[in-house]
Amino acid sequence: MTAKNQRLTLAALAVVAVIAAGLLALSALKDQAAYFYSPSDLAKAGDMAGRPIRLGGMVARGSVARAADGVTTRFVVTDNVRTVGVSFRGVLPDLFREGSGVVAEGELSRTGLFVASNILAKHDERYMPPQVAGAMHETKTLK
Numbered sequence: 001m002t003a004k005n006q007r008l009t010l011a012a013l014a015v016v017a018v019i020a021a022g023l024l025a026l027s028a029l030k031d032q033a034a035y036f037y038s039p040s041d042l043a044k045a046g047d048m049a050g051r052p053i054r055l056g057g058m059v060a061r062g063s064v065a066r067a068a069d070g071v072t073t074r075f076v077v078t079d080n081v082r083t084v085g086v087s088f089r090g091v092l093p094d095l096f097r098e099g100s101g102v103v104a105e106g107e108l109s110r111t112g113l114f115v116a117s118n119i120l121a122k123h124d125e126r127y128m129p130p131q132v133a134g135a136m137h138e139t140k141t142l143k
Helices: 003-029 039-045 130-138
Strands: 035-037 052-059 072-078 083-089 101-108 114-121
Touching: 035 039, 039 052, 039 083, 052 083, 083 101
Parallel strands: 035 052, 083 114
Antiparallel strands: 052 072, 052 101, 072 083, 101 114
């Protein structure tokens, strides 16, 4: 085997190894990836109950209700077309408030209530997470 053939064989093996490593990484992350959905996207997606997802939009004004236990909060996320009720048990970020952008990580229950395990709030009054702005722009509801 000539030196040229050895280099080509090694290069081909390296490419195959990189592709195999990429496929293994993707298959390992397949079940743990949390995709972003606006309320409208969630309605179009069909049965998403029990799957880890991210829900993004604006916290609807007048929708935040704190339970008597002091830890559970319920609110509504909207993209100005559709709404989804959210329940979160834990400490909310300091910047969380009605009318602000929010991304909630969690699962959709069979009843249609989104049970959040983590809440991400906006940075300031003009900031909106890029995914939320893009999703709201796609539904032509960004004001």
